Amino acid sequence: MGKDVIIACDFKGKKEALDFLDLFTEEKPFVKIGMELFYAEGPEIVREIKARGHKIFLDLKLHDIPNTVMKAMKVLSRLDVDMCNLHAGGTVAMMEAAIEGLTREDGTRPMLIAVTQLTSTSEERMKSDLLIDKPLDEVVMHYAECAKKAGLDGVVCSPLEAGKVHEVCGADFCTVTPGVRFADGDIGDQVRVTTPAKANEIGSDYIVVGRPITAAEDPVAAYRRCVAEFVTK
Numbered sequence: 001m002g003k004d005v006i007i008a009c010d011f012k013g014k015k016e017a018l019d020f021l022d023l024f025t026e027e028k029p030f031v032k033i034g035m036e037l038f039y040a041e042g043p044e045i046v047r048e049i050k051a052r053g054h055k056i057f058l059d060l061k062l063h064d065i066p067n068t069v070m071k072a073m074k075v076l077s078r079l080d081v082d083m084c085n086l087h088a089g090g091t092v093a094m095m096e097a098a099i100e101g102l103t104r105e106d107g108t109r110p111m112l113i114a115v116t117q118l119t120s121t122s123e124e125r126m127k128s129d130l131l132i133d134k135p136l137d138e139v140v141m142h143y144a145e146c147a148k149k150a151g152l153d154g155v156v157c158s159p160l161e162a163g164k165v166h167e168v169c170g171a172d173f174c175t176v177t178p179g180v181r182f183a184d185g186d187i188g189d190q191v192r193v194t195t196p197a198k199a200n201e202i203g204s205d206y207i208v209v210g211r212p213i214t215a216a217e218d219p220v221a222a223y224r225r226c227v228a229e230f231v232t233k
């Protein structure tokens, strides 16, 4: 598993996304395509960015009955993305069906990772709205263990949880972590943030970085700084 920086391409349309990627003349960053861009442009945007040589994390967070997720994953697998995800809350049966759908005839498949509890869900909300009484970190670790049991490759989590996830699920179980900011940067609407260097130290395998790169005056320099702090230290 290679450590890498994934740029969250949170753009409203194809033009904005491709103009941004055109800035990168020397490297081909791993990019995350989320719901906004995917729903605006459809699967063609995935094909187009893939054809330019980028690895793609398609962040659509599937959550439905196992059969529906299995069939949807089959389509994503044909799209040739490198990583995709679902909600662990859909149960182990749903996650197993996802793996089945994602696996191509030759036995290969994109990486599949699970969202545990969204970082926007507080312990109070989990208790009042979802009727889950356990401590949030216990729930996150349990969902991670369920994802592992179903055969998934890892979870999306806070960089601050990455070390614990590795302790519970093993060093090979991948942690993909948003909520990364430069030490001297704006934190924006993220609450629990950490720097690329610290994320590396705690054990993140992939960091997902959006605005610190996309909104930077010099996005290429910001991307290189991220890589230098995260990957090579």
Ligand code: C5P
Binding pocket: 008, 010, 034, 118, 119, 120, 156, 178, 179, 180, 188, 190, 208, 209, 210, 211, 212
């Ligand atoms: O701009 P920023 O670096 O905050 O972008 C982080 C990206 O990671 C966004 O695409 C956001 O939706 C995503 N994300 C997150 N927190 C999660 C899950 C996903 O910030 N818990």
